[in-house]
Amino acid sequence: MPGRIQSIERAAAILRLLAGGARGLTLAEISRSLDLPKGTALGILRTLQHVGFVEQDTESGVYQLGGSVLRLGTRYLDGNELRTRALNWADSLAGRSGESVRIGTLHEAQVLVVHHVFRPDDSRQSLDVGSLLPLHATALGKILLAFDPHAASEAAEGTIDLPGFTRNTITDLESLQQEAIEVRNNGWAWELEELVEGEVAFAAPIWDRRGTAVGAIGIRGAVERLCDHDKPRMDQVSYVRDAARAISRELGSTPW
Structure with missing residues (x-):
């Protein structure tokens, strides 16, 4: 069995130490506290x-936690609170739509599925919680690209891979950015056989008390159930948007 990696343990110890120092710590204080050279x-x-996990003040020289590690902590809290607040509404959406429901958040330029409700029938299904989905080929991902500033900046910098999954997948940045504009204007997103042939999905943003898009909720199902002549069924879109609004209110978002 592989042993523990000392350098990672020491890095973790420094992060824990800085987390407890409200005004930051000097190199000497860190060295002395952890008995490190x-x-x-x-x-x-x-x-x-x-x-980006640590920052140093240029004037005083003290070290403190950086924005990247704080962002990781915020994402963890957002994801857990989001899942807790959304349980009943996700179940309700599955019942109203007759389709499976997924809730996702941004994680390393992908969609992390934090909650999944099966389609309410007797079909064989697999649990997607913990799965990572592509931003550019899913309705959930398009919502995050349109409304999450971190996802938008990563897309603008060209750091997001755009592999093709079907003939309908968006694989160029300019088209993806145009799609994000349309999503922002509409307030919801959809995918038409862009990740899986024969499947359609709709999604809408979930907002918290800060006015930040902390995730997205959506439904996924067969083209013949969710589309009329390749056009989205707007009653199903309305169910998704209603659920997103309800969860947002649970998270303290101002009603809109």
């Missing part, structure tokens, strides 16, 4: 700075 502590701090 200054050179070792400095090397770890510089690495953590490079990945």
